[in-house]
Amino acid sequence: MWLIRRGNLSTLTREYDLGMKSLEVHNQPPPLVDYNLFRTDPVLESAVVNEGAGSVTETLDLFGARVGTAEVIEWGYLANRNIPILHTHDQYGSRIDQVEFHPAWHSLMDLAITHGLHSLPWEGDASEFAHTTRIAQMYMSSQIEAGHFCPISMTTSVVPSLQMTESVADLWLPRITTRSYDPTFRPADKKSGVLLGMGMTEKQGGSDVRANTTEAFPVNGGGPGGEYRITGHKWFVSAPMCDAFLILAQAPGGLSCFLLPRWTPDGQVNTLRLMRLKDKVGNRSNASSEIEFEDTYGELVGYEGRGIPTIIEMVNGTRLDCTMAGASLMRQSLTQAAWHVKYRHAFGSALIDKPLMQNVIADLEVETEVATLMMMRLAVAFDRAAVDPQEAAFKRIALPIAKYWVTKQTTPVVREAMECLGGNGYIEESMMPRLFRESPVNAIWEGSGNVIALDLLRAVTREPDSVKAFFVDLEEFDDANADVRAAVQRAKDSLYNTSDPEAEARMMVELLAKAWAATLIVRHGDQDLLDAYSSSRLRGHHGSHFGTLATDLPIESLARRAIPAL
Numbered sequence: 248m249w250l251i252r253r254g255n256l257s258t259l260t261r262e263y264d265l266g267m268k269s270l271e272v273h274n275q276p277p278p279l280v281d282y283n284l285f286r287t288d289p290v291l292e293s294a295v296v297n298e299g300a301g302s303v304t305e306t307l308d309l310f311g312a313r314v315g316t317a318e319v320i321e322w323g324y325l326a327n328r329n330i331p332i333l334h335t336h337d338q339y340g341s342r343i344d345q346v347e348f349h350p351a352w353h354s355l356m357d358l359a360i361t362h363g364l365h366s367l368p369w370e371g372d373a374s375e376f377a378h379t380t381r382i383a384q385m386y387m388s389s390q391i392e393a394g395h396f397c398p399i400s401m402t403t404s405v406v407p408s409l410q411m412t413e414s415v416a417d418l419w420l421p422r423i424t425t426r427s428y429d430p431t432f433r434p435a436d437k438k439s440g441v442l443l444g445m446g447m448t449e450k451q452g453g454s455d456v457r458a459n460t461t462e463a464f465p466v467n468g469g470g471p472g473g474e475y476r477i478t479g480h481k482w483f484v485s486a487p488m489c490d491a492f493l494i495l496a497q498a499p500g501g502l503s504c505f506l507l508p509r510w511t512p513d514g515q516v517n518t519l520r521l522m523r524l525k526d527k528v529g530n531r532s533n534a535s536s537e538i539e540f541e542d543t544y545g546e547l548v549g550y551e552g553r554g555i556p557t558i559i560e561m562v563n564g565t566r567l568d569c570t571m572a573g574a575s576l577m578r579q580s581l582t583q584a585a586w587h588v589k590y591r592h593a594f595g596s597a598l599i600d601k602p603l604m605q606n607v608i609a610d611l612e613v614e615t616e617v618a619t620l621m622m623m624r625l626a627v628a629f630d631r632a633a634v635d636p637q638e639a640a641f642k643r644i645a646l647p648i649a650k651y652w653v654t655k656q657t658t659p660v661v662r663e664a665m666e667c668l669g670g671n672g673y674i675e676e677s678m679m680p681r682l683f684r685e686s687p688v689n690a691i692w693e694g695s696g697n698v699i700a701l702d703l704l705r706a707v708t709r710e711p712d713s714v715k716a717f718f719v720d721l722e723e724f725d726d727a728n729a730d731v732r733a734a735v736q737r738a739k740d741s742l743y744n745t746s747d748p749e750a751e752a753r754m755m756v757e758l759l760a761k762a763w764a765a766t767l768i769v770r771h772g773d774q775d776l777l778d779a780y781s782s783s784r785l786r787g788h789h790g791s792h793f794g795t796l797a798t799d800l801p802i803e804s805l806a807r808r809a810i811p812a813l
C-alpha cells in the first residue's frame with residue numbers, strides 16, 4: 248500500500264508512507280517554507296538598525312513573515328511556470344495589444360502594491376526612511392519572485408521624472424499612490440491604481456540613446472505637458488501592461504522625454520502596438536515586449552532637448568533597485584544552499600560539518616553580507632539626499648559603484664550556491680535554476696557594466712564634490728585597520744594616477760567598491776566579517792573561486808550565519 252499526500256506546495260511538500268523500504272525518502276532537507284525572511288537574516292536586521300532605521304523593523308518583520316509563507320513561495324513557482332501570453336488581436340482581427348498573466352502573478356503584484364512597494368517614498372505621509380523600508384521589503388519579496396519587481400521598480404522610479412512637469416505629476420502621482428492593484432485595461436482615470444513603465448532602448452541603440460530615431464511632433468505648439476504625436480519603435484519595453492510609459496523620442500528641439508498613456512485623454516485606446524514578447528533567459532514571469540508607435544499620443548515631460556536629464560531621474564531609482572535585486576538573489580541562493588547542507592549528510596556527517604563545505608558557505612556569506620550592507624547604505628543615502636547635500640553627493644558616486652559591484656557578484660555567488668545542492672540544484676523543481684537564470688540581468692539592464700563604469704568616471708571628472716563626499720564617508724571608518732586604510736588609499740590613487748581613465752574605469756570601480764565594502768563592515772562593527780574580508784579581498788589570501796578563505800579565520804561561525812534559524 249502506498250500513499251502520497253501533496254499539499255498546495257506540490258513541488259516541495261511530501262509525506263510518503265510507501266510500505267516499501269527502498270522507496271522511503273531520507274537524507275533530503277525539509278521544505279524551506281513558512282519562515283520569516285527578516286528575522287532569519289541577521290545582517291539585514293542589523294544593517295537597518297545600524298543605519299538608524301530601527302523604527303521600521305516591526306514593518307519589516309511582518310512583511311518578512313508574509314513573503315516567506317508557503318502560499319507566497321508557491322506563487323513564485325506558478326508565475327514562472329505559467330509565463331505571460333501576448334494577445335495582439337481579438338478573434339475578429341481587431342488589435343487589442345494585451346498581455347495575459349497567471350493569477351499567481353496578480354497575487355504577487357497585489358501583495359507588493361498593497362504594501363506600497365511601488366509608492367512608499369511618494370506618499371503624503373512618507374516616513375524619513377521610506378526608501379530604506381521599501382528596499383528592505385523589495386529585497387525580501389524579490390527573493391521569492393524576482394520578475395514582478397520590474398514594474399514595481401519602474402513605477403516608483405518614474406516619479407522624480409514626472410515631477411519635472413507639474414501638470415503631469417498632478418495627474419499621475421495621486422493615481423500611483425493609491426496602494427490599489429488594478430490590472431484591468433481601462434483609462435487610468437477609471438482605475439483604482441496604475442503602473443508605469445519606460446522605453447528607451449531601440450534596435451540601433453540602447454546604451455547610446457542619442458541614436459534613438461523615434462520622432463515626436465508637437466500639436467498646438469507643444470511644450471512641457473503639451474501634446475505630441477509620436478512615431479517609431481522601442482526594442483525593449485518591459486511590463487507592457489502598464490498604464491503609461493516614459494519614453495525618449497526626437498522632438499524638433501532634440502531628444503526629449505514623453506509620457507505615453509495606454510488610453511488618450513478622450514477615452515480612446517492609444518496606438519501602442521505590442522509586436523512581440525521577448526523570449527528571455529530568466530525574468531520569465533515578467534513580460535518584456537517590442538512596441539511600435541504610430542501617431543501615438545504623448546505628453547512632453549521636462550523640456551524639448553532635455554530628454555536624458557529628465558529620464559536619468561528615473562534611471563537612478565531603477566539602478567538602486569538593480570542593486571537590491573542582485574543582493575536579494577545572492578541571499579536567497581545562499582539560504583537555499585545553507586538549508587540544504589544543514590540537512591544533507593554525506594560520508595558520515597552533515598555537509599555543513601565538513602570543513603571544506605564550511606569554507607564555501609562562509610565565503611559566499613562574506614560576499615552576500617557585503618552586498619546587503621551596500622544596498623542598505625545606498626537606500627539610506629536616497630532617503631537623506633533630499634535634506635543633506637553631503638548625502639546627495641555621496642549617492643551620486645555610491646550608486647554606480649553599488650550597481651556595478653553587487654550585480655556583477657551575483658552570478659558567481661548564485662552559481663556556487665547552486666553547486667552546494669549537488670544535482671538537486673540543477674533541477675527545475677528547486678528554486679536554484681530560476682535564481683541562476685535571473686542572476687545576470689541586473690548587470691545588463693539599466694546600464695551594462697561598462698556604461699556604469701563610464702558613469703562613475705563622469706562623476707569623478709565632472710562632479711568632484713561627489714568624490715569628496717564619498718571619501719569623507721569612507722575615511723570616518725578607515726582608522727580601525729591598516730588593511731582598510733590601505734584599501735581606501737589605493738582606491739583614491741586609482742582615480743588620479745591613471746594614463747588612460749576610460750580603459751581603467753572598471754578597475755577604479757572595483758577598488759572603490761572593495762574600499763567601501765571594508766569601511767561598511769567596520770561601520771557595521773563585525774570583527775569576524777572584517778577579518779575574513781581583509782584577509783581574502785584586501786590582502787589576497789584567496790583563490791580564484793569561493794571556498795578558499797584562509798583557515799585561521801572563523802570559518803565555521805561565518806558559515807553557520809547563512810543557515811536560516813527557523
Ligand SMILES: Cc1cc2nc3c(=O)[nH]c(=O)nc-3n(C[C@H](O)[C@H](O)[C@H](O)COP(=O)(O)OP(=O)(O)OC[C@H]3O[C@@H](n4cnc5c(N)ncnc54)[C@H](O)[C@@H]3O)c2cc1C
Pocket residue numbers: 444445446447448451452453454455483484485486527530535688691692693694695696697698701
Ligand atoms: C530582460 C530585459 C528587459 C529590458 N527592459 C527594458 C525596458 O523596459 N525599457 C528599456 O528601455 N530597455 C529595456 N531593456 C534594455 C536594456 O536596458 C539594454 O539592453 C541595455 O541598456 C543595453 O543596451 P543594448 O542592448 O542596446 O546594448 P549596447 O548599448 O549595444 O551595449 C552592448 C555592450 O557594449 C557596452 N558598451 C556600450 N557603450 C560602451 C562604451 N562607450 N564603451 C565600452 N563599452 C560600451 C555595454 O556595456 C554592453 O556590454 C531590457 C533588457 C533586458 C535584457
